[in-house]
Amino acid sequence: MSGHAVVLGAGSWGTAFAKVLADAGRDVTIWARRESVVNTIRETGRNSEYLPELRLPHRVTATGDASAAIAGADLVVLAVPSQTLRGNLADWAAFIDRDATLVSLMKGIELGTTKRMSQVIVETAGVAEDRVAVVSGPNLAAEIAAEQPAATVVACTDMDRATLVQASVSTPYFRPYTNDDVIGCELGGAVKNVIALAYGMATAMGLGDNTKATLITRGLAETARLGVALGADPLTFAGLAGMGDLVATCSSPLSRNRTFGEHLGRGETLEQAQTATRQTAEGVKSCLAIRDLSRMHGVEMPITEQVELVCHEGANPRLAMAALMSRKPRPE
Structure with a gap:
């Protein structure tokens, strides 16, 4: 070429x-x-x-x-x-x-x-x-x-x-x-960083594969909900820019966002995590914008909400996980 x-x-x-x-x-x-x-x-x-x-x-x-x-x-x-x-x-x-x-x-x-x-x-x-x-x-x-x-x-x-x-x-x-589907591909790429922060926190807390599989699956569900509200094709989120990127970013130790989440999951502050990783993970900043986007469109994004509370309002990651588990039961 x-x-x-x-x-x-x-x-x-x-x-x-x-x-x-x-x-x-x-x-x-x-x-x-x-x-x-x-x-x-x-x-x-x-x-x-x-x-x-x-x-x-x-x-x-x-x-x-x-x-x-x-x-x-x-x-x-x-x-x-x-x-x-x-x-x-x-x-x-x-x-x-x-x-x-x-x-x-x-x-x-x-x-x-x-x-x-x-x-x-x-x-x-x-x-x-x-x-x-x-x-x-x-x-x-x-x-x-x-x-x-x-x-x-x-x-x-x-x-x-x-x-x-x-x-x-x-x-x-x-x-x-x-x-x-530019909207779906961009949204999948942005939200997966936020879900990977949650995945990293869960990893550092010693939580198992059931928890982590739940975070990936429900994380994908909230990404797709927001995507559809913005005009994306829901099928995009089952593909490489959705599920593919999400799995890689959550599961790999090479992932900046997952690693950053691990620091937060060990009880470090945002500043301590930044010092340890020598950079701010993309999802730390984007979670604020994604939360605002979800509220503008009336879309529930509970994992994103909890990540934002941990990153920017000093919430305890264990309490954030408990809050996700105590949400009102509903059909999948």
Whole structure:
């Protein structure tokens, strides 16, 4: 696949995705904010901050100059933290080619606006929604960097564009499927981070597989309820961007959100968990926006509500779990 791609953001997933693009036949430039990251990638072919084991293909380079990186790219991949997207993209929008496809790797809901990432992209970059594709699925970066087989979903309202992105990231170890349900794919990717926090808490409390299977299943149910209220296809949540991503994020020790939840489940405060993990898990911020979204649409999301109480109001995780179990009985 010819053409130049830029990946804006040099975290684990952005770096692994740059490798996928290069292995699929593209020249790729990674934009990184920190000069030390840029220099290490250029000089050693490694991102020692995030994926030190990965030797990037020779088709990947790095720069700290966003305008130079974006100019002429037909694929512009956005891989920055969700809550920083609007500010960053406002600075970058002028450099994006008129026909370029914007690809979102981000899994969050914007605080304050309750907007999905594709909505923030459309609004901030001033592009039509059919130019924005979303990548979502069970995509733990370290496993993909090691070329362990994985599948993903490329969602776009324009199926021709989805197919173009699909071809741009198809490799022997990475299998993308297309979908036109952008709402469902984005929502599955955002809410699963919140459910994984609950799963991590349960793990740290020593709760067993019945509890954890319940959290995954009921977590998926509340994700689908909100999705349907927003206009998503309920079948999306049975697929890779729903169940697939949820299972991977909950069950893997590689998952930031699950690991963060484990710290909270051991009785640590939000600040202690942040210090221990050296970063804030996406679900910690998104749970506030998702809770607001659910209330706006009159959708019950009990696991999300309890995670928000633990993260932001200092609730005891054991009491949160007890509150979930003491809810009024109802049909499934």
